[in-house]
Amino acid sequence: MKIICIGRNYAEHAKEMKSELPKEPVFFMKPDTALLKEEDFYFPDFTQDLHHEIELVVKICKAGKHIEEQFGNKYYDEIGLGIDFTARDIQAKCKEKGLPWEKAKAFDNSAPIGKFVNKSTLNLGSINFDLKINNKQVQVGNINDMIFSIDKIISYVSKFVSLKVGDLIFTGTPEGVGPVKVGDKLEGFVNGESFLKLNIK
DSSP states (O other): OOEEEEESOBHHHHHHTTOOOOSSOEEEEEOGGGEEOSSEEOOOTTOSOEEEOEEEEEEEOSOBSSOOGGGGGGGEEEEEEEEOOEEHHHHHHHHHTTOOOHHHHSSTTOEEEEEEEEGGGSOTTOOEEEEEETTEEEEEEEGGGBSSOHHHHHHHHTTTSOBOTTOEEEOOOOSOOEEOOTTOEEEEEETTEEEEEEEEO
């Protein structure tokens, strides 16, 4: 199982990160050790600036490579919610030096996920999701605001990396990313329904 993450897939988030809008999907990988299904996340000691990035996550249900976009919808059956934790201070230092920044994104437990539901239970044309910290809403997104659709993402990624059953694709985060601290309680919602809860220890 691998975790594929899409960057800059919401225009307003790209702007807040002072990044150009991509002309094609941008993706990076997290190892399976980044996955976290528990309700507690322990703040790592190597960063002073850990940021939340709430994302819709799709679960691959069929192996494939070189998938045509029109068939992308046949390769995932479940949608959930996840957080792409980012050590922003480490990422900034790596970017300054032109170095890879996996250590800012791919560290252990950096990809908490919540529950998944069958995509047939959702209106894929309009999925709302949001993140609250200590009951205060900090991020709000809608699937329609994606620059690249899920089908487009699946097609594009599969040109380079074979997809396997159980792979997870984090589809990008909307604007509003920011820091978390010890003691924070995070809760993610899809269409108003709680999908993910996380305590920062």
